[in-house]
């Protein structure tokens with residue numbers, strides 16, 4: 052007996068088959084993980100389930116969806132909700148100017164009568180003009196938030212929240228809905244730190260215990276082992292296997308996903324980092340909403356990979372954004388011995404610093420432009436590369452751009468139809484690779500990367516981390532900000548932990564877990580050389 | 582085959598598809614009503630050449646992220662000033678005065694376009710997010726203001742002024758200057774000789790030459806306004822060069838995603854300003870070409886509504902408020918003008934009675950514009 056069955060699902064985007072006869076079943080009360088490489092078709096399958104317009108405006112799909120064994124025809128997210136399907140999206144869908152409570156209850160507000168509505172409802176009976184019962188709504192929101200162990204005030208505006216919290220608001224909105232049968236999480240943990248992810252998985256288990264079927268997309272295999280009951284694996288749009296968790300392990304799952312063996316080796320200890328300081332932050336303060344930096348002083352050595360870690364909302368993200376000049380910044384930054392002009396991204400780029408933003412759709416990409424244009428544009432603008440003369444004009448050198456893009460697509464294994472494909476039509480992980488390719492094209496002396504592996508599968512993750520290591524060996528200094536401690540430890544030379552906007556300390560990647568935990572929580576000061 | 586059509590019609594192409602079907606339908610009806618298809622197509626081509634650059638002026642504005650340029654009348658007024666100044670100062674007695682006049686008009690139009698576009702661009706940079714409404718009303722106010730200016734500007738040329746009283750005329754004929762100059766340049770005309778009944782090809786001649794030589798009874802069956810189309814294609818090519826230049830790429834990046842542009846070290850306001858100036862300059866030049874094709878320049882309230890047709894044309898061509906390509910201009914201008922040109926005689930013939938046909942003209946024009954404007958958001962399938 053299944054609550055959800057998807058049978059023989061096939062989907063084509065502009066002649067490109069991205070799903071081929073995929074089958075997926077979910078039992079009530081189970082946590083069912085959906086695995087696959089970037090571009091394997093996970094989000095597409097979920098978009099079909101949720102009736103997203105992107106599916107129907109591109110020719111629909113083939114196959115059958117059954118809910119409680121009855122075939123359904125879901126043409127819009129609204130109908131999906133009516134069938135008891137909820138979805139927490141890979142990209143957030145919240146209204147920033149509304150409070151948490153308003154976002155959770157949007158369009159499903161509890162109402163109370165007022166004199167006008169009382170009269171009108173004598174005839175109309177649709178409560179359209181009743182007053183929103185703010186208190187009752189807040190109570191409901193509170194219940195949903197409590198289910199997730201979210202202590203935050205339900206009247207807080209969504210706009211200033213750190214991403215980790217927004218995610219929980221999305222989830223709270225879904226679990227507040229009545230008659231929920233299936234809840235889909237599309238990479239919910241990609242934006243969370245490990246402890247937040249654990250919280251989330253606990254919440255998922257509670258929901259499953261109430262009989263809701265949960266579909267969980269993730270690239271973190273240990274999470275699958277931690278909480279899933281069954282696992283379905285897709286590869287290149289095809290169904291590969293469905294397994295009970297107890298019968299499998301991380302290594303097997305990884306192999307099934309990529310079709311070959313992958314292992315991420317811990318970094319070999321390295322020499323060659325001298326004592327020369329390439330970048331020196333002096334009382335850096337960055338006014339980035341939700342990630343404020345409050346006076347960080349830090350030296351970065353030429354040739355090293357410096358990791359920056361910390362919990363969400365503590366300010367680790369703000370540092371790279373501040374150096375780039377994207378948010379109001381105070382303090383002093385010395386780069387290669389010279390003061391860097393603050394709040395001027397152009398000057399920073401000209402000085403040889405490049406940035407891969409954590410916000411890839413907001414800042415990292417031109418969604419309505421091709422992969423090749425995305426990769427070349429920043430370099431063209433700052434270094435006058437990729438241009439050719441045509442009489443008195445300087446035109447973009449399309450041939451060179453194409454060649455460069457093709458080599459990047461190969462090097463970073465960007466799964467796409469070709470260099471001309473719009474980046475909005477790439478899967479999340481492949482978009483991330485484009486961002487990285489663009490920054491690397493600048494050939495900077497210092498590369499700032501924030502959350503470089505967020506949302507990308509383990510095969511690609513290895514590729515990205517290996518590439519960072521390779522760039523580093525070729526002499527590029529790298530500051531990598533990440534929520535994933537394991538990944539910081541796998542490539543960084545030193546790891547700076549940021550807590551409450553300040554530098555809590557710098558640890559060696561080999562320091563014990565407990566030290567990292569304590570330092571992130573702000574209970575351990577010092578460490579190596581502070 | 583049917584599936585192909587279905588996928589084509591489903592996505593972003595729907596408006597183009599609807600209008601194309603509508604256009605073919607009108608042509609079919611016209612054919613059965615014994616309208617001359619040759620004349621309909623000739624008229625469409627002429628209007629195509631006249632309007633092309635005006636529609637093209639939407640491209641830089643949209644690509645820079647300021648939306649379709651509803652402020653087109655501002656540029657148009659720059660163009661009118663260019664034509665007036667040219668007419669005032671280029672004597673119609675010197676050899677080649679027509680070409681010189683046209684050239685001077687275009688150059689002066691460009692100068693005014695840059696100046697107006699610059700002021701207007703500064704304004705738009707202060708109202709990011711609501712450009713379209715602000716642009717519409719700025720243009721309306723500017724047109725109103727210029728209504729006074731047309732009355733008081735010290736132009737002396739008799740043929741431009743009211744015979745009695747003050748100020749410039751409502752419509753000023755360009756018969757004696759460069760009216761129709763580009764239409765006829767290198768044009769191909771098929772004339773049915775009323776004496777022999779044969780079809781003859783006339784190359785590079787004006788309509789009045791045809792009447793003089795073939796007699797008023799001879800019918801013009803088909804004409805191709807080569808000069809005007811060439812000028813339009815040349816303008817498209819120049820814009821194409823620009824949007825593929827470094828500055829053009831920066832402008833498009835700004836229009837696509839301003840946050841991205843900032844992080845790439847680009848100056849958002851500067852790029853938007855360039856887009857608006859270019860758009861205004863094209864509007865100014867566009868109105869010169871339009872007027873020479875029409876044979877008259879129209880002052881006072883005439884420029885007020887010009888933006889809507891141009892916006893509608895590019896939207897029908899497949900553009901949205903965020904995205905526009907030159908191909909959208911080339912397709913959209915043809916479809917939009919095709920429908921207007923073919924629709925009117927058909928409507929005329931279907932509905933007898935003089936007054937009604939004008940009502941139909943308005944309904945068709947604004948119906949198509951309205952339909953196009955509903956597509957302004959583009960198809961969101963991000």
Ligand SMILES: Nc1ncnc2c1ncn2[C@@H]1O[C@H](COP(=O)(O)OP(=O)(O)OP(=O)(O)O)[C@@H](O)[C@H]1O
Nearest residue numbers: 064069089090091092093094095476477478479480
């Ligand atoms: N709107 C679209 N138009 C065209 N192709 C698309 C579109 N959306 C996705 N695709 C293609 O469909 C394939 C599957 O993408 P999908 O987003 O489902 O991958 P995914 O498994 O969710 O990957 P990720 O883990 O990176 O999020 C990819 O090759 C992608 O390029």
Ligand SMILES: [Mg+2]
Nearest residue numbers: 094141478479
């Ligand atoms: Mg996805």
